[in-house]
Amino acid sequence: MATYAKRRALLISSSNLHGFGYLEYCTKHIKDFLGSNTEKVLFVPYALHDRDAYAAKARAKFEDMGYKLDSVHEFSNPVEAVKSAQAFFVGGGNTFRLLKTLYDENLIQEIRKRVVEDGIPYIGTSAGSNVGTCSINTTNDMPIVYPPSFNALNLVPFNINVHYVDADPTSTHKGETREQRILEYHEVDNTPPVLGLREGCMLLVEGDKAVLQGETGARLFTRGEDSVQYSPGADLSFLLKMTS
Amino acid sequence: MATYAKRRALLISSSNLHGFGYLEYCTKHIKDFLGSNTEKVLFVPYALHDRDAYAAKARAKFEDMGYKLDSVHEFSNPVEAVKSAQAFFVGGGNTFRLLKTLYDENLIQEIRKRVVEDGIPYIGTSAGSNVGTCSINTTNDMPIVYPPSFNALNLVPFNINVHYVDADPTSTHKGETREQRILEYHEVDNTPPVLGLREGCMLLVEGDKAVLQGETGARLFTRGEDSVQYSPGADLSFLLKMTS
Ligand SMILES: [Ca+2]
Ligand SMILES: [Ca+2]
Numbered sequence: 001m002a003t004y005a006k007r008r009a010l011l012i013s014s015s016n017l018h019g020f021g022y023l024e025y026c027t028k029h030i031k032d033f034l035g036s037n038t039e040k041v042l043f044v045p046y047a048l049h050d051r052d053a054y055a056a057k058a059r060a061k062f063e064d065m066g067y068k069l070d071s072v073h074e075f076s077n078p079v080e081a082v083k084s085a086q087a088f089f090v091g092g093g094n095t096f097r098l099l100k101t102l103y104d105e106n107l108i109q110e111i112r113k114r115v116v117e118d119g120i121p122y123i124g125t126s127a128g129s130n131v132g133t134c135s136i137n138t139t140n141d142m143p144i145v146y147p148p149s150f151n152a153l154n155l156v157p158f159n160i161n162v163h164y165v166d167a168d169p170t171s172t173h174k175g176e177t178r179e180q181r182i183l184e185y186h187e188v189d190n191t192p193p194v195l196g197l198r199e200g201c202m203l204l205v206e207g208d209k210a211v212l213q214g215e216t217g218a219r220l221f222t223r224g225e226d227s228v229q230y231s232p233g234a235d236l237s238f239l240l241k242m243t244s
Numbered sequence: 245m246a247t248y249a250k251r252r253a254l255l256i257s258s259s260n261l262h263g264f265g266y267l268e269y270c271t272k273h274i275k276d277f278l279g280s281n282t283e284k285v286l287f288v289p290y291a292l293h294d295r296d297a298y299a300a301k302a303r304a305k306f307e308d309m310g311y312k313l314d315s316v317h318e319f320s321n322p323v324e325a326v327k328s329a330q331a332f333f334v335g336g337g338n339t340f341r342l343l344k345t346l347y348d349e350n351l352i353q354e355i356r357k358r359v360v361e362d363g364i365p366y367i368g369t370s371a372g373s374n375v376g377t378c379s380i381n382t383t384n385d386m387p388i389v390y391p392p393s394f395n396a397l398n399l400v401p402f403n404i405n406v407h408y409v410d411a412d413p414t415s416t417h418k419g420e421t422r423e424q425r426i427l428e429y430h431e432v433d434n435t436p437p438v439l440g441l442r443e444g445c446m447l448l449v450e451g452d453k454a455v456l457q458g459e460t461g462a463r464l465f466t467r468g469e470d471s472v473q474y475s476p477g478a479d480l481s482f483l484l485k486m487t488s
Contacts, residue, residue, distance in 0.1 A: 014419075016418040018417075018418065049431040093428075094428050097428075137386070138386060139386070139387065140386070140420075141420070142383070142425040143387060144435075146394045150390045163418065165417060172262035172263075173443070174258050174260040174261065174262065175258075176384075176385070181386040182386070184386060185386060185388040187388075188388055199418055
């Protein structure tokens with residue numbers, strides 16, 4: 001059985017929050033997470049179509065924070081780039097495109113191994129947080145491409161719903177609310193809990209500890225139980241104890 | 245090359261519209277479409293978890309309209325039920341669950357054959373309209389189960405986005421707007437047009453003719469072009485001419 005003692009992940013709901021610039025509200029969390037031993041971050045831009053533009057945007061922000069940034073799409077051998085990475089930053093966009101490309105480039109097992117076995121820190125935002133979990137079954141994105149599986153990096157044994165929003169009681173729209181969508185997922189047998197991370201919120205995972213950070217909190221949906229609201233600072237380590 | 249002379253489909257955005265009961269706003273369209281020669285409709289309830297309850301709800305409404313209704317899940321041999329159906333009604337819910345079950349029950353080719361070759365009328369609402377098109381790549385639903393393909397019944401050679409909504413300019417939410425999601429799809433090579441059907445709107449397909457019905461209109465997204473707004477009554481037959 002794998003030990004997760006070295007695992008470190010910062011799973012952020014969204015890179016953007018109303019009233020803030022790109023990654024601005026979580027700058028301190030990212031710097032605290034990476035610390036001063038990290039010199040360079042390996043960026044994974046696959047969730048967006050224009051990888052060059054996305055890498056330039058991420059590079060500017062990480063250089064601002066004091067880190068160098070390479071983008072995995074700039075390497076002729078992405079697997080080698082992952083093998084020598086000091087830290088990962090997987091950006092948001094379309095979750096299906098991101099996961100399919102990770103499979104196409106044979107990076108799923110490599111990234112997982114680096115995080116779980118080598119203790120390489122993993123930062124995800126939005127789609128990047130979705131692929132950090134056991135599967136992308138709870139993404140909000142449109143299925144624009146067909147990945148070979150919905151199984152993902154499985155750094156944690158539960159699902160995350162990013163950009164989580166409670167229902168708007170004044171809405172006249174008849175599409176499902178986010179909660180209804182998650183409840184549909186839990187109609188499927190043996191589905192794990194879903195942590196609905198509001199924009200402005202993130203989960204810090206270190207070994208077998210998980211703590212909610214940020215300002216906005218999260219709602220946890222567990223199959224067959226009432227959903228539970230958690231505030232920033234909440235200890236969610238129990239979510240890591242499920243067998244995955 | 246297939247001829248589509250017999251094809252008849254009524255692809256409805258949603259069974260519900262604010263201020264109306266179940267299928268109420270489109271009752272007249274359904275009755276006009278089925279006409280007086282149809283005695284009985286075969287219902288496909290696979291998009292929802294509770295098939296018995298869903299069939300009861302659909303049956304009550306169709307009996308109200310003067311039609312008998314069988315639900316395909318009540319047959320020990322769903323393929324045989326499809327082979328003898330006079331009309332199909334495929335209800336909404338979760339598009340991934342619906343499509344996966346259609347594959348699991350070997351109904352994709354059977355339903356397609358009945359509609360295209362035998363002229364059996366097809367009514368879809370929401371997820372039922374999505375699976376009537378070439379693929380489910382533009383569903384809004386959460387990918388709660390993994391279907392063997394995103395390819396669908398391909399009764400029409402383009403995509404539909406049901407429950408289509410324009411962006412709310414006052415929103416502070418940072419998840420993608422519906423338009424942004426469809427534009428992400430069109431970043432993929434060779435993707436067909438996407439017809440965004442607003443709630444209260446439907447597409448009537450008869451042979452090689454397609455007309456927009458209902459009250460609310462639709463927005464058409466074509467790869468590499470500006471999107472175009474269409475009003476009820478618009479002739480969209482050109483969408484059927486694309487090679488599929
Ligand atoms: Ca997204
Ligand atoms: Ca749905």
